[in-house]
Amino acid sequence: MTHLKLLSAVAALAIMAGNASAQVKIAQDCPPDPETCGTYVWAHTFAEYLAENGIETEEFERGALGDEAELLDQVSSGLLEVSMSDLRSAGSLAPFIYGMNLPFLFASHAELDEAVERGNLMESINEGLTPNGVRVLALVANGSPAGIFNTKTAVNTIDDLADLRMRALDETQIRMYEAWGSTGTIVAWPEVPSALQTGVADGYLNAPVVPLMFGHDGFLKHFTDVRFSAPVRVALASEDWYQSLSDEERAIVAEGVAVSTAANREWVTGQDKVLEQLEAAGIAVVHLSDEERDRFAEASRPLYEGGLASPEDIAVWLEAAGVN
Incomplete structure (x- = not known):
């Protein structure tokens, strides 16, 4: 502004x-x-x-x-x-x-x-x-559970992220991408369309409806339904x-x-129906296998030890979620 x-x-x-x-x-x-x-x-x-x-x-x-x-x-x-x-x-x-x-x-x-x-x-x-x-x-x-959008390639496994540079919200998200074997770059949301079109970033993590809401479906080509979180x-x-x-x-x-x-x-x-809407807009959808989702989850475990919140706060959330 x-x-x-x-x-x-x-x-x-x-x-x-x-x-x-x-x-x-x-x-x-x-x-x-x-x-x-x-x-x-x-x-x-x-x-x-x-x-x-x-x-x-x-x-x-x-x-x-x-x-x-x-x-x-x-x-x-x-x-x-x-x-x-x-x-x-x-x-x-x-x-x-x-x-x-x-x-x-x-x-x-x-x-x-x-x-x-x-x-x-x-x-x-x-x-x-x-x-x-x-x-x-x-x-x-x-939106429904978040997944991975990108402009370049189908992400069927965690290994497919290796050549992608993802738009990150903050340093914590960069650390998460690195844990997945990828890289991240912080881009403010208003700059995302330009970043995706110029190759500054190759994709982002978000709810499936987001590209349809903001008109990004013209240049995003792939979505992996990784079910990362409830956004x-x-x-x-x-x-x-x-x-x-x-x-x-x-x-x-x-x-x-x-x-x-x-x-x-x-x-x-x-x-x-949003995944069908993505496909109708020209975005190919990958339904990640349970085994590959488990690989993503396991690679993300270091964030449960701190970084997002204090270990004490995280423990409260894990207890409420029924996670030991």
């Missing part, structure tokens, strides 16, 4: 902050398409539920109020009530939440939801976040806003969260 655009966004937020205190501004993170975007489904359902119950809402398109870091600043300072944010926005303040991203720990959102409920993990997530001015309202599915983003809320709610308003918000999360999980169960 340019400096001028950032100033405009901040000015707009400052003006809106003078409106009724119950108004909820919601920053979307993807195109307003309920077919391809699960976070849009969550946020739009939430906005409609609040509005129907007397709380004024306004939705902002992806990028209208800034990038991930800027949105986090606005939420934590109370200028923005709710943002559909990446996991790093929460993890940068309290890394406990990173435990859900342990490779091959959760093969579905149902498994993740069961573990979060069993271990009362939402409370643990927010214990570290609320002193920093934010809280997670919900873990929002943004989520977070509905991140301002703690100042949350604490300012009356008991009645907080009850409406809680019910809105429940309704929106149910709609989001219904959306993700409907993603069972």
Whole structure:
């Protein structure tokens, strides 16, 4: 975002902050398409539920109020009530939440939801976040289990990654690619199309629906259904806003969260046709064998010893997931 655009966004937020205190501004993170975007489904359902119950809402398109870091600043300072944010926005303040991203720990959102409920993990997530001015309202599915996309070759085995340079989100993901015998390079999401087309990166790890959502299907040619994790983003809320709610308003918000999360999980169960959609878009799909998936999982085990979160935090997630 340019400096001028950032100033405009901040000015707009400052003006809106003078409106009724119950108004909820919601920053979307993807195109307003309920077919391809699960976070849009969550946020739009939430906005409609609040509005129907007397709380004024306004939705902002992806990028209208800034990038991930800027949105986090606005939420934590109370200028923005709710943002559909990446996991790093929460993890940068309290890394406990990173435990859900342990490779091959959760093969579905149902498994993740069961573990979060069993271990009362939402409370643990927010214990570290609320002193920093934010809280997670919900873990929002943004696609079926993640796999490997690339522009060059079919990945049938872990050995096929050797000649690929993968787009990485951060240094931890680079270490994971290295454990798989590949290499990684950090590329900001807006730069991914250029990186893929110029060969700076050969592919990325993401939910199957992502290339269809962002128009990357024109240059990605291969997808391996490795079922790496249950991909989520977070509905991140301002703690100042949350604490300012009356008991009645907080009850409406809680019910809105429940309704929106149910709609989001219904959306993700409907993603069972997405692999067919990838093939129709010209992306060849590899259904990884159980033996090869086990090889990926075993190569990823060093990340269970630290790097994503502290060993103590990881132990909590493993216990909740029923992993010894």
